[in-house]
Amino acid sequence: MSKIFVDACFGKETPYTPVWMMRQAGRYLPEYMRVRAEAGNFLKLCHNPKKACEVTLQPVDIVGVDAAILFSDILVVPNEMGMDLEFIKGSGPKFHNPIKTEADIDRLIGAQEAASKLTYVYETIELIKKELDARGGETALIGFTGAPWTLATYMIEGEGTKTYNICKKMMYSNPALLHKILAKVTEVVKIYMQKQIEAGIDVVQIFDSWAAAIEPGKYDEFSWKYMVEIADFLKEKYPHIPIIMFPKGIPAFLDKVYGNFEVFGVDWSTPMSLAKEKLGDKYVLQGNMEPCRLYSKEATTECVEIIQETMQGERHIFNLGHGILPDVPVENAIHFIKECQRVSKK
Ligand code: 1CP
Numbered sequence: 001m002s003k004i005f006v007d008a009c010f011g012k013e014t015p016y017t018p019v020w021m022m023r024q025a026g027r028y029l030p031e032y033m034r035v036r037a038e039a040g041n042f043l044k045l046c047h048n049p050k051k052a053c054e055v056t057l058q059p060v061d062i063v064g065v066d067a068a069i070l071f072s073d074i075l076v077v078p079n080e081m082g083m084d085l086e087f088i089k090g091s092g093p094k095f096h097n098p099i100k101t102e103a104d105i106d107r108l109i110g111a112q113e114a115a116s117k118l119t120y121v122y123e124t125i126e127l128i129k130k131e132l133d134a135r136g137g138e139t140a141l142i143g144f145t146g147a148p149w150t151l152a153t154y155m156i157e158g159e160g161t162k163t164y165n166i167c168k169k170m171m172y173s174n175p176a177l178l179h180k181i182l183a184k185v186t187e188v189v190k191i192y193m194q195k196q197i198e199a200g201i202d203v204v205q206i207f208d209s210w211a212a213a214i215e216p217g218k219y220d221e222f223s224w225k226y227m228v229e230i231a232d233f234l235k236e237k238y239p240h241i242p243i244i245m246f247p248k249g250i251p252a253f254l255d256k257v258y259g260n261f262e263v264f265g266v267d268w269s270t271p272m273s274l275a276k277e278k279l280g281d282k283y284v285l286q287g288n289m290e291p292c293r294l295y296s297k298e299a300t301t302e303c304v305e306i307i308q309e310t311m312q313g314e315r316h317i318f319n320l321g322h323g324i325l326p327d328v329p330v331e332n333a334i335h336f337i338k339e340c341q342r343v344s345k346k
Contacts, residue, residue: 005067005140009242011315017344018066023323024059053127074146080117098158115191125199143201147208148185149223205244212249228259254278268321288321
C-alpha cells in the first residue's frame with residue numbers, strides 16, 4: 001500500500017499535503033518525559049528499543065502527524081565509532097575525547113563494525129514498523145542521520161559550539177585532516193543508513209544542522225559533496241526510498257544545490273518563495289514554519305496559510321523550519337498539524 005507521505009516525497013498527487021515536525025518526539029510531550037524518566041536518561045532511552053519505539057509513536061497517536069521519525073540521536077554514530085558520549089542535563093551532548101590528531105582518527109572504529117554496533121536502532125525500527133502496521137500501515141517511518149559535517153563539529157569541538165573555532169581552525173590550517181574525518185564518518189553513515197533501510201524505514205532524512213557555519217564558497221567541499229555521496233550510494237541500491245536533505249541556513253548556496261535525492265528541507269530563515277524559485281522544479285520542498293510561531297495559534301494559522309498559498313500546485317511537504325521547542329503547548333502542535341491538513345485538502 002502506498003503511503004501518503006512517501007507519495008508526496010516522490011511528488012505524486014496526494015489528498016492533502018502531509019505534515020510532520022522536526023523533533024516531534026520530545027520534551028514538549030509530558031508522555032515523553034514520563035518514558036525518559038522510566039528509562040533513566042536520554043541515552044538509555046535511545047538504547048532501549050521498546051521505550052524508543054513508544055516515544056516514536058507518541059506524536060503519531062497524540063499529535064496526528066503523517067510520518068513518524070525514528071527516536072534516536074545523530075550522535076549515536078560517533079559514539080559507536082569509539083567516542084565517549086554523555087548528555088549533560090541542562091547543557092547538552094559532550095564527547096570526553098574530542099578528535100585532535102590523525103592518530104585519534106585512525107583509532108576510530110570503521111564502517112562495518114561501528115554500524116553493526118547500532119543494533120538497538122535497527123531493533124527499534126523493527127518494533128516501530130510492527131506498531132505502525134497494526135495501526136493500518138498508512139504512517140511512514142523516517143530514518144535519519146546527521147550529515148558528516150554536523151557530526152564532525154561535535155567530534156572535533158567535543159560539544160555544541162557557537163563559534164566552531166576548533167573545527168574551522170582545522171578547515172583552514174589542515175583541511176586534509178578534516179577531510180579524513182569527514183570521509184571516515186561518510187563510510188559509517190552509508191552502512192548505517194543501509195542497515196536502517198534493511199530494518200524497515202520508508203524515508204531517509206540527512207540533517208545538516210550546522211551547515212550555516214561554513215562560508216558559502218566552501219560548503220560543497222566540506223559538507224554537501226559528502227551528503228550527495230551518501231545519497232548516491234543509497235539511491236543506487238534503494239531507488240524506492242526517498243531521501244530528504246536538510247541543510248539548515250544556506251540561502252546563498254541554493255543556486256548551487258545538486259544531487260540525486262527527492263526532497264529539499266527548507267529551514268525557517270529561507271523564504272519558501274525563494275526556495276520555490278531556485279529549487280521547486282527540481283525537488284519536492286519540505287517546510288518551513290518558524291518553530292516559535294507554535295507559541296501562538298493565530299501566528300501558526302497565518303503562516304500555514306501563507307506557505308500554502310506559496311506552494312499551491314507545487315510539490316510540497318509541511319514541516320517546521322527547525323525543531324519544535326520544549327515549552328510549546330501540545331494543543332498548539334496539534335493545531336499546526338490540523339491546519340496544514342485543512343488548508344491543503346483537495
Ligand atoms: O530528552 C532530552 O532532554 C534530550 C533532548 C533530545 C532529543 C529529544 C536530544 C539531545 N536529541 C533528541 C532526539 C533527536 N535528535 C531526534 C529524534 C526524533 C525526533 O525528531 O522526534 C532527532 C532527529 C535528533 C537529531 C539531532 N540531534 C540533531 C539534528 C536535528 C536538529 O535538531 O538540528 C542534532 C544537532 C542533535 C544533537 C543534540 N541532541 C540533543 C541535543 C541537546 C543536541 C544538541 C543540539 C545543539 O548542539 O544545539
